[in-house]
Structure formats: structure tokens, C-alpha cells
Amino acid sequence: MSTELAIGIDLGGTAVKACLATASGVILQEIQQPTRASGGPEQVITLLTSMIATFEETARGTGDLRGIGVGAPGSIVHEEGRVISPPNLPDWHDVPLGPALQEKSGMIVFVENDANAAALGEAHFGASKDAPNSMLVTIGTGVGSGIILDRKLWRGEHGFAGEIGHVSIDAEGPACNCGSRGCLEAYVGAAYLTERAAAFLRHHPESPLTAYSKDELTPKILADSARNGDRASYEILYEAGLKTGLVLAGIVNILDITTILIGGGIAAAGKPLFDGIDTSLNTYVIAPLRGKLSAQPARLGNKAGMLGATVPVFSQHT
16 A cells, blocks of 8 residues: 655745655655745745655655645635735735645645644644644744644634734734734744844843844844843743733633643743743633643644644545
8 A cells, every 4th residue: 555645835934844744744855945935926836836846756656645735824715725915925915825836736735824734733743642622832933823622723714713923912012014013923023022132132231142233133042042041031032921921821711722832933942931921821811720831842843834734635535
């Protein structure tokens, strides 16, 4: 019996990560390329088509290639494979990504929100595999989440569920790429976080981070500095955690989900971020849960999105 294979693509604002994988989550081949999103949808689709062709060549004689799954940022019209106005992909106002890739590859294509894809990855192959209900929050270029209820992905009425990054925590707060103000993403998304860090450091000349310009600061530098004992770096990441935990507490109070995973590039900040999340989460949840919740690191790292994108491909045959 031939091994079933699928192509999984994690389309990010900065990089595209893709793999050829089996139904049990074994990765046979992996590719990462810069997105070069400034070139617009056509250039990105050309890049994805090239990656798909590479995987097709590898799959020949290896197994039965069943289709392609894509995790993409922004709102997704799931049934039509359309990507609607992702904040971190310029000029992607309404892009029929699924049909475009299907036409070029001749294979069935499933398009899912990137955070949803990552949640599926963790639920099938990672840290929430044994939990019937879970939530994965991804913190990187943007902030998103995927919600699993009764072991099924919850998309909501229009397919837009899980946009935690665009929950406003201050109507008078900083402007967000989505057009609103005070969104969680406007505080803890990568670009916003480093901008706020640069402003914070003006009042902390003792921090070694003052040697960096705003353009040089990255979440990784913040995390490394905090691990090395810099109090200012710790406080910046802790504050980001407090704001994330505040939003998470509201979601826990509504949905009663207590398995919460944190993934994405900024999750690598580790203890300062998670300390802030847990403090805020346990302050604002309802009394019966207070003091009992702890966010956990996602297990699959940057492989969650591309592995999760393969799940709908294999599910069509089960």
C-alpha cells in the first residue's frame, strides 16, 4: 500500500515554510524561503508554485501525493480558498489563492487561516494531542489564534474565528494595521513590540539594549538580554505577557478552554512572557479557575503551521 503524502505550506509575512509530510506527521522534505510579499500576490504565488514542483519531484516513487494545504494570514473564505486583507501581506485584498494554486498544480488545495493551521498541527501531532478542547495563540509578526472544540477546528459563523490579535484592549490605544486601535497585536506583534521597547529604553539608560537602534532591536535580542539578567528587557516582555493574558482570560471566561498553548517567534522569549501571561490570566478569569491556569509552550515550533496545513488534505480521505 502506497504511503499517503501531502504538501503543507505556512505562508507568513516574512517567510514561507513548506514541507512534504506523511499522514502521521513525518516530514520527508522541508523548504523555507523569504516571502518577498512586497512583490504582491502574483510573485508569492509563483514562489509557492515553484516549491510545490520541488515536492512533486520528491514524491514521485515515494508515495501517493493527495493534495496541498496552505495556512495563510488574514481572514479566509474557507470554501472558496480566498484570502481577505491580511494585515501583513500588502495588496492582498481578496486573493483566490486556493484556485490559483489548484490551476497551476492540478491538485486539490485547502486554504486555512495560519493560526488555525498551527492549532491543527498541535492538536494532531503536538502539545494538545490529548486535549479535546484547546487554543493555540501564535505571537510573531502578527498575533492570531486557533481554537479546537470537541477535537474539531472552530471557524465561527463566517470562518473568521480566532482573531485574538485584533481584540482591542484600549479604544484610545496605538493604531493597528487592521485599521482599529488598541488591538493586542498593536502591543505585542514583533514590529510594535520592538518599537515600544525602544521608547521604554529611553528611560532605562542602564540597560545594555540602549546600544541598539530601534531598527536593530528584535524580540530575540530582548529575550537573550532578559535571560542575561537585564531587568528592562524582562519588564518589556512581561508587559507583553500581561496584555496577552488579559485577552486570554476573556476567552477562557467565554469558552471554558483551559489548555492554552503559546507559539510563534516571540514565544521563544520564554519566562518573562509566560510569567506575564500567567499572572494576568489568573487575575482576570472567573473565580473557580483563578490560580489554576498556566499557558504552555507549543511543542512543534515553526513546524506547526505547515504540518497542520496537511491535516485537511488527509481528512478528506477519512
